[in-house]
Amino acid sequence: EECNNIDKLTNAAFLPGLRVNRNTPRSIVHGPTEMGGLALPDCYTRQTQHHIKYMIKQLRWDKTIGGDILTTLDNIQLASGFTTPILEKVTPTLDYIDNGWIIHLRNRLNTIGATMWIEDSWQPKLQRVKDFSLMERFLRVKTTPQERKLLRMALHHIRVMSRSQT
Numbered sequence: 001e002e003c004n005n006i007d008k009l010t011n012a013a014f015l016p017g018l019r020v021n022r023n024t025p026r027s028i029v030h031g032p033t034e035m036g037g038l039a040l041p042d043c044y045t046r047q048t049q050h051h052i053k054y055m056i057k058q059l060r061w062d063k064t065i066g067g068d069i070l071t072t073l074d075n076i077q078l079a080s081g082f083t084t085p086i087l088e089k090v091t092p093t094l095d096y097i098d099n100g101w102i103i104h105l106r107n108r109l110n111t112i113g114a115t116m117w118i119e120d121s122w123q124p125k126l127q128r129v130k131d132f133s134l135m136e137r138f139l140r141v142k143t144t145p146q147e148r149k150l151l152r153m154a155l156h157h158i159r160v161m162s163r164s165q166t
Helices: 002-018 026-030 043-061 064-080 101-112 134-138 145-157
Strands: none
Touching: 002 026, 002 043, 043 064, 043 101, 064 101, 064 145, 134 145
């Protein structure tokens, strides 16, 4: 919503300078040139680009912030109950985990159909052949976010992540 407000203000000031009506539909302003649009990026897209670039930069520098990002990513990986890296497989949504910067980035990657491979991120290993993550399997069943959160808390409490650990 904040990005929409910023877009409205920016477009109202910027478009008349391009000799374009400030009330031109957003689909034309932000649409691709191949389809008759102006291909101007919206605020939300620019924000996503900056988030991805910032994360990659911090991880490459391998300083304090990069370490903090990796630690947070590892904690979210554990909290998710997934055995596949959460930024490589961006579906399904992790609505049972509190929303933060990394979860928001994951949701945005899902929206645009992208993934990220983080070299040093922790990934739980499956113990046996034909083993699977209980949480990933449970997410195939139609449940509420509250039910998913309760299940994840129960699995975390008994320290179980995969079928072979039961």
